[in-house]
Amino acid sequence: MPPTTLSALLLGASLLALPATAIAQAPAAPPPPSVEISTLKAREVPLSYTYAGRVSAFREVQVRAQVGGILKERAYVEGARVKAGDVLFRVDPTTYEAEVARAQAQLQTAEAQLAQASRDKVRAVELFSRQVGSQKTRDDALSAVDLAEAAVAAAKAQLKTAQINLDYATVRAPIDGVTSLDVVPEGSLIGVGTTDSLLTTITQLDPVYVNFSLNDTDVAEIRRIAEEQNNGASDIKLTANITFGDGKHYDKAGEIDFTSSSIDTQTGTIRSRAVFENPDLYLIPGQFVRVTVTGMKLASAIVVPEVAVMQGPQGKFVYTIDDKNVASITPVTLGAAVEGGWVVLDGLKSGDQVITSGVIKVRAGAPVAPGKATAQTEQAS
The missing domain is CATH 2.40.30.170 (Efflux pump adaptor protein, beta barrel domain)
Known part of the structure; x- marks a missing residue:
């Protein structure tokens, strides 16, 4: 008998000697993958x-001189915080003090002339009532009082103007803020035009x-x-x-x-x-x-955890499981990102269970072994 035929016969005899259970045994199916799930619940979601x-x-104000003259003093530190009303600069006030004094003198003169006109008016009216004086004299006396009163009013206005100019010689902060660098140094001649009146800026x-x-x-x-x-x-x-x-x-x-x-x-x-x-x-x-x-x-929104959201050729989706623990693909439409994940605009509802961990082993239509169900509101917190 040839050697090859003899080897075949021996191999067949050894196979016949093996137990039938050993021959029929096949590889067992792998167990369902373990996953973690999250149960979605509608809740109030801040956006x-x-x-x-x-x-x-908030504001930036240019501080400008309102009267001209020599800039005598800068009374603040550059870059310092100032309060509204604080003195910033002083312009030489000599000229404006003299204007105030002259206006005061003019006011005194006008008041004296008014007093004299008033006395003349009293005498003229009394004489006219006694039919001693003429009507023209009385009328002239009345007009003189009116003119004197107008002169007093004009003198008061001139005094007020002179006083305002003197006050403007002291430049004060219009608002609270921080000052900028000096624009003109002390001793400079400043004016009231657009090009020579800027002193500093307060922010x-x-x-x-x-x-x-x-x-x-x-x-x-x-x-x-x-x-x-x-x-x-x-x-x-x-x-x-x-x-x-x-x-x-x-x-x-x-x-x-x-x-x-x-x-x-x-x-x-x-x-x-x-x-x-x-x-x-x-x-x-x-x-x-x-x-x-x-x-x-x-007021009531579904939020899906970010780790549960996958990206596929047709868009974003999540894996959900049913009551038999079978996984399926659920397309979702997402809104704003919030604390705990994404707001779900379409695709999921309250009570749905989504897979949040172990998704790499999940296959659609295959069963899974959920490890625990975590409430979505607890996970968000």
Whole structure:
């Protein structure tokens, strides 16, 4: 018998000697993958919107001389904080003091002439009543009193003007703020024109403005939610918070006090402004910050955890499981990002269970082994 035939016979005999159970055994199916799930629940969801902003001064006032002359003194430190009414500059007052003295003398003269005209009037009226004096004399005396009274009024006006000019020789701060560098040094001849009257600039830094721009989509959403919250009224108080470039938060909240009524045709955004208290001058004009607008909320919304959202060729989706623990793909339409995940606009409802962990092993239509069910509201907190 050939050797090959003998080997075949021996192999067949050995196979016949094996137990039947060993021959029939096949590889077992893998167990369902372990996953963690989250049960969605409708809840009140606060909304926030974040934009790039820039700090600007609340007011910036140019301090100008209102009378001309030699600038004798600067009574403040450049860059220092000043209060409204503080003395900043003094112009040489000699000329204006002399004008006040001259106007006072003219007023005294006019008052003396009025007193004399009044006495003459009394005598003329008395003589006319006795039919001793003429009617013309009486009328002239009455007119003289009227002219003297007018002269007194004119003299008082001249004195007031001279006093105002003398007061203007002392330049005071019109507002609270921080002063700029000197524009003209002491000893300079200043005037009252547009080119030679500027002395310094005061910038009011408490409070300050933060300017930013809202996109038109957010504005439409804010107005819609505001009308829902206020039963048709669109007015709602929005607050703003600031985050700096290093991630630190400004400890004072601001209030939005202006929103443009038209859209910028170049950027497609709507200009807005918030006002912030700045007692420590921590906010500097020109500084770039992140502005977060708050004050809006959804009364009842579904929020899906961010880790549950997947991206596929047809868009975003999540894995959900049914009462038999079978996974399926559920397309979702998402809204704003909020604390705890994304607002679901379409695709999910309260009570749905979404897979939040172990999704890499999940296959649509295959069973899974959920480890625990976490309430969505607890996960968000």
